[in-house]
Amino acid sequence: MRDPLPLPPRRVFLEAFGCQMNVLDGELVLTDLRRRGYELADGPESADLLVFNTCSVREHAEERVLSRIGQLRGRKRREPGLRIAVMGCMAERMAADLVRRAPHVDVVCGSRQFPRLAELLDRAESSGQPVVAVGEADPAGAARDVGVRPEKFSAYVSVMRGCHHRCAYCIVPRVRGGREESRPVREVVEEVRSLAADGVREVTLLGQNINSYGRGLPDRPGLPALLRAVHEVEGILRIRFLTSNPMDIEESLLDAMAELQKVMEYLHFPAQSGSDAVLRRMARGYTAKRYLEIARQARRTVPGIELASDFIVGFPGESEADFRATVDLMEEVRFQQAFVFKYSPRPGTRAAVFPDSVPDDVKRERNRILLEVQQRHSLAINQTRIGRTLPVLVAGPSERRADRLTGRTRANQIVVFAGSPDLAGRIVPVEIRRVSSLTLLGEVVG
Numbered sequence: 001m002r003d004p005l006p007l008p009p010r011r012v013f014l015e016a017f018g019c020q021m022n023v024l025d026g027e028l029v030l031t032d033l034r035r036r037g038y039e040l041a042d043g044p045e046s047a048d049l050l051v052f053n054t055c056s057v058r059e060h061a062e063e064r065v066l067s068r069i070g071q072l073r074g075r076k077r078r079e080p081g082l083r084i085a086v087m088g089c090m091a092e093r094m095a096a097d098l099v100r101r102a103p104h105v106d107v108v109c110g111s112r113q114f115p116r117l118a119e120l121l122d123r124a125e126s127s128g129q130p131v132v133a134v135g136e137a138d139p140a141g142a143a144r145d146v147g148v149r150p151e152k153f154s155a156y157v158s159v160m161r162g163c164h165h166r167c168a169y170c171i172v173p174r175v176r177g178g179r180e181e182s183r184p185v186r187e188v189v190e191e192v193r194s195l196a197a198d199g200v201r202e203v204t205l206l207g208q209n210i211n212s213y214g215r216g217l218p219d220r221p222g223l224p225a226l227l228r229a230v231h232e233v234e235g236i237l238r239i240r241f242l243t244s245n246p247m248d249i250e251e252s253l254l255d256a257m258a259e260l261q262k263v264m265e266y267l268h269f270p271a272q273s274g275s276d277a278v279l280r281r282m283a284r285g286y287t288a289k290r291y292l293e294i295a296r297q298a299r300r301t302v303p304g305i306e307l308a309s310d311f312i313v314g315f316p317g318e319s320e321a322d323f324r325a326t327v328d329l330m331e332e333v334r335f336q337q338a339f340v341f342k343y344s345p346r347p348g349t350r351a352a353v354f355p356d357s358v359p360d361d362v363k364r365e366r367n368r369i370l371l372e373v374q375q376r377h378s379l380a381i382n383q384t385r386i387g388r389t390l391p392v393l394v395a396g397p398s399e400r401r402a403d404r405l406t407g408r409t410r411a412n413q414i415v416v417f418a419g420s421p422d423l424a425g426r427i428v429p430v431e432i433r434r435v436s437s438l439t440l441l442g443e444v445v446g
């Protein structure tokens with residue numbers, strides 16, 4: 001048997017890795033644990049329960065977690081009451097392997113099992129054995145809690161989970177489910193309504209493949225219909241959504257974005273590469289030409305829209321010419337924001353059997369070049385805002401400068417400006433004076 005737990009209240013600290021969906025799952029877990037009497041610890045040192053909310057998308061993300069957990073071996077010996085739980089995509093992928101590698105882990109909770117984390121902790125307690133739970137489960141209907149939400153006025157809302165595509169590099173269908181499951185419109189709207197009643201002004205609807213939202217539901221509502229329904233919720237001022245697969249973007253979505261005033265002019269649709277040969281090997285289902293068409297169509301249909309993308313460099317077989325095609329695509333589209341990743345082979349994906357042929361120093365150099373191109377474009381786009389007055393949703397005081405506020409433009413640019421903290425949660429007009437590639441600086445007017 002294990003040593004008894006410290007007397008309540010127990011304190012929990014959650015360390016998060018990975019994407020927005022993971023951030024939301026972590027929030028929901030903390031909400032549940034708080035309801036069961038846990039308090040939030042200020043840091044890992046003062047916690048009795050450490051939760052690692054993990055990501056599997058690249059090997060590096062997993063290595064960091066394994067090393068953090070490894071470091072806790074000594075502490076667990078000194079403090080036998082310490083409990084360690086690993087949740088999220090890496091927990092799903094490694095399952096019992098994780099306990100073999102790190103026997104001091106108490107609970108391994110897969111990416112669809114997180115609503116059961118408290119129950120799994122209890123089971124580990126009563127059995128004195130590590131507990132592993134992965135695979136299918138129903139994560140719907142979790143409660144929200146203002147005290148836990150990372151931002152007071154903005155919230156994530158999960159609308160669908162899983163991804164039915166099989167992109168060759170991607171672990172997501174394996175760790176988050178290959179079958180897509182959408183929440184009914186009514187349920188999403190209920191959640192958004194209660195968030196609005198809690199003071200939330202902006203919601204970001206999340207789905208691994210959000211453009212196929214609603215396909216499995218009885219009346220096949222689709223993302224445009226969901227946006228229209230959420231648009232009706234009083235108190236919500238802004239709506240965003242993530243992430244769009246270029247393959248699934250339909251004209252009706254762009255029309256809805258143009259029509260619905262609360263839906264922000266920002267579209268994140270990862271290109272991954274600008275080379276048709278690479279896109280084919282990645283099984284992305286579109287060509288560079290088709291991607292450029294969507295970008296043009298988005299700009300035509302939704303005035304003022306800014307575009308964002310992800311790129312993978314060094315995918316197996318990526319030649320210098322393939323890479324130049326990616327640079328060309330970036331130059332042609334001019335994204336406001338792009339995230340660049342070095343290819344990392346993931347066990348069990350289709351690309352895992354392709355030789356990882358691009359040497360790491362070449363990947364690093366290509367990564368650097370794309371980031372440089374992107375920085376130039378971000379700066380140029382931000383410069384077009386100088387002298388303009390933009391509506392900014394104020395998030396609150398800046399973390400770096402307490403006498404400044406931060407917020408975002410409709411097109412998702414970060415704005416820093418002076419103003420009273422009372423403005424938080426409101427949309428204020430800010431005249432842009434100076435910009436960098438990352439930030440707009442301005443003054444509140446009027």
Ligand code: 5AD
Nearest residue numbers: 057169170270310311341342343344
């Ligand atoms: N290696 C590198 N980057 C990857 N991504 C997904 N899988 C991999 C991988 N195996 C990137 C993609 C995706 C983003 C979330 O992570 O660009 O859009």
Ligand code: SF4
Nearest residue numbers: 018019055056057089
């Ligand atoms: Fe990481 Fe993908 Fe899982 Fe998000 S869904 S945490 S990006 S592996």
